[in-house]
Amino acid sequence: SIGSLTSAALEGPLGAKSAPVLLRLDRSMSSVTIPPPACMLRPLEVPLRYLFGPGPSNVPPRILAAGSRPIIGHLHPEMYEIMNDIKKGIQYAFQTENNMTIAMSGSGHAAMECAVFNTVEPGESVLIAINGIWGERVAEIAERMGANVHRMVKTPGRYFTNTEIEQAIKKHKPVLLFLAHGESSAGLCHPVDGIGDICRKHDCLFLVDTVASLGAAPIFMDKQNIDILYSGSQKALNAPPGTAPISFNDRACHKMFNRKTKPVSYLFDMTHLSNYWGCDGKPARVYHHTGPVSGFFALRESLAILAERVKGYFPTSSVTFLNKKSPFFICVLQDLRLPSVTTIAIPEGYDWREMLTYIMKHHCIEMTGGLGPSIGMVMRIGLMGYNCEKTNADMALHALADALKNCKKSKA
Template sequence: MQRALFSRSALLAQQAAAALDSPLASRSAPLLQRLDRSMSSVTIPPPACMLRPLEAPLRYLFGPGPSNVPPRILAVGAKPIIGHLHPEMYEIMNDIKRGIQYAFQTENNMTISMSGSGHAAMECAVFNTVEPGESVLVAVNGIWGERVAEIAERMGANVHRMVKTPGGYFSNKEIEQAVEKHKPVLFFLTHGESSAGLCHPVDGIGDICRKHNCLFLVDTVASLGAAPIFMDKQNIDILYTGSQKALNAPPGTAPISFNERACHKMFNRKTKPVSYLFDMTHLSNYWGCDGKPARLIVYVTHYVPHWCCNVVTTVISSHVLQDLRLPSVTTIAIPDGYEWRELLAYIMKHHQMEMTGGLGPSIGMVMRIGLMGYNCEKTNADMALNALADALKNCKKSKA
């Protein structure tokens, strides 16, 4: 980009020099003076890094996300750019909407894909359905429940936490007792808690929430496409995910769906959502979900090229109960006597392979390995195990 910029400047300079010898030179003098001033005002030279071609190393992304993207999806990124208000873009968006409905197993009309990470969808869900002073109940058994609790507190909600150690799960009886006690307008649960490697049971919780007039919000960023989820059948009111994990698309898009119960709460509020960017009044119009004949709101397009829902089958031992393992992200206990950072650094350096440590409350407790979507192959599982064995063999074990 910078090389092209300065090549163009050089061309303009040549043209200006030629103009000085032409009969029109006197008439062009003011233009040449302006050109000279604009060029002389550039005092900061282009950085050397911008004059080199971009190089991205090949890495095996065997952490909790992002995952490696299949070549056919990478190729979509080379397609021509079109405007966000072109009729062809609306058709693409309609196709994306239908793809999300299939992936979520829902018929909800209010189904879109946001520009941003799964965290953007998380904030969108809370900001649109909760008003200041309202009660919110959050199941905290890892980092994502705590994150939602903080988001709700920041926008003025009255937040109540149900807390378990990382990897713990909540029984339906515990959930119903808490809902009866706190009378929340929204109950949040993480289906795939990637910080602890837990896939939380969902059946029956939606029924509890409907019984007590409470919306059921579920995070499936780390689980959609790797573990079964059925939005309509399981009476989930709001469901969201991210594009970069088992769905195998590049990071940066966040599918989200609201059912009629959630829409009624969302569009009958007394106050406007605290975020303009995440206001579903605008987003729903742009995605053609509000029933209006024309899409009147000019908004940044939300686009993801493909949905890929491969099921992960690799399982490695951890502290999480056997029947509640998260298929896409496996947690393993840090081997006694080893420094986990050293193990991960060795694996990256010698095997070009990304694995990660714990996150939030699980830092220092576990290492996390993700084999999801395109990466879900037995050969990759063997590679991961061989790399881990090599690291254990060559990294020094402490005396502790």
């Protein structure tokens, strides 16, 4: 006890020096007035849920097991080896040979900000294709760091033609064009072919978001001339949220490492992150931040599972399963539907929030409404990676039918 330690300390010559410290500690402990919260004295409880929304997805046992391995130091040689494996796995998933390929410590938003912060300087022109929430987010990020933002806007579910994109690039002369390959708020998988060629023609970097599409729809970073590509761990890759693959090609690196001003974020500064990931050619890696060790274990395993699949992505999709039986109208053109997230029109006369609440309560299934500009327009079902099974599609459709039967329908 503190009291016995204090008495012992008072007996010895060295103890006499430490007694005042222990007495102060004794007084401070006895003066605690806020009791331990009751919730912290109970064991952790987490319900079993079927995550059939746009992400995160259910994590397979193999990846959960990888994430539960004993922690090692984030600067240990063994950790560097695992990070090197992750880099190679991302290169395979992205279909790129870019040396500047890493995993961000954070969600897909971390990679999104990293891409903008490092390649755009205050006052520079950027062009954002907005047909859902992710373009809106990137536009706000770019404005916050002082870029001159130009928006191309379409309603959720619509896509931009290459002609429209080139005309906007000619007009605004941006240093960066952003496009979401997998626009999860609308269920759209945007065509990418030819856009990278247009960007190179006009000396513009091409930034692509694949958070919702990587592992569900094919993407070819090098062949499609994508300069910066990023994703997230928690969707079709089936890893827990918290890590975000990103890659920069030589064109992006030249812009990134020859800027006049420092990036607005120290944590996301690729000058430091490139060394942390062993991408800068220097013999030693210098401490920058403590990476999510367990998260990297899980990400490595998810990339290993992806590598075991011959095509590099999951060949089946929620669209394939749901189209066969769904009585609902799908809100995106057939050939542009995002494989991982299917958007359906809200059934006429029903409160979509009431339906989703009913499905969660009675079926333990998560589905979601729209996001950003698609709120009130659609409901979203995600069957990706580990969850992409016919039995899960049947379960989702059964839950929807049950909600239609038991939720109140307005007379309007």
